[in-house]
Amino acid sequence: MSETPEDPLALEQQVCFALSVAARGVVALYRPLLEPMGLTHPQYLVMLALWQHAPLSVRRLSELLQLDPGTLSPLLKRLEAIGYLHRERNRADERSLAITLTERGRALRAEAEKIPPAVVERLGMPIDELRRVHEALTRVIAATSA
Numbered sequence: 001m002s003e004t005p006e007d008p009l010a011l012e013q014q015v016c017f018a019l020s021v022a023a024r025g026v027v028a029l030y031r032p033l034l035e036p037m038g039l040t041h042p043q044y045l046v047m048l049a050l051w052q053h054a055p056l057s058v059r060r061l062s063e064l065l066q067l068d069p070g071t072l073s074p075l076l077k078r079l080e081a082i083g084y085l086h087r088e089r090n091r092a093d094e095r096s097l098a099i100t101l102t103e104r105g106r107a108l109r110a111e112a113e114k115i116p117p118a119v120v121e122r123l124g125m126p127i128d129e130l131r132r133v134h135e136a137l138t139r140v141i142a143a144t145s146a
Helices: 015-037 041-053 058-065 069-081 103-112 115-123 127-145
Strands: 085-089 097-101
Touching: 015 041, 015 103, 015 115, 041 058, 041 069, 041 097, 041 103, 058 069, 058 097, 069 085, 097 103, 115 127
Parallel strands: none
Antiparallel strands: 085 097
């Protein structure tokens, strides 16, 4: 009796499906952790980049987050409106916007430091396994960016 080959279009076999469902699920874990800070997940990613690299130009921030400036602009406006950052023209290049953190934005980092361990706890996976998942996803990102 011969085995039937796997269906190449089986939903549960698709990498894109697994990535999509996993991304939605992980982002949903962040939501209740970010709400007290007044942040959405995309805004949190902006803040992570700024905590690590501020000040940044919009262009550089766009590159780091792999978001087009049109998508980034509303996120920056909202973060400025709630007092976490300033957007100002770069004195050296008037065409460039410089993004800097406010005192309130810098202070938020201490609260945000609680988020990664809380996410790890909610996922219930060993940190080594999560690091391997991160490494694999980083390779997927590199492969799709080439």
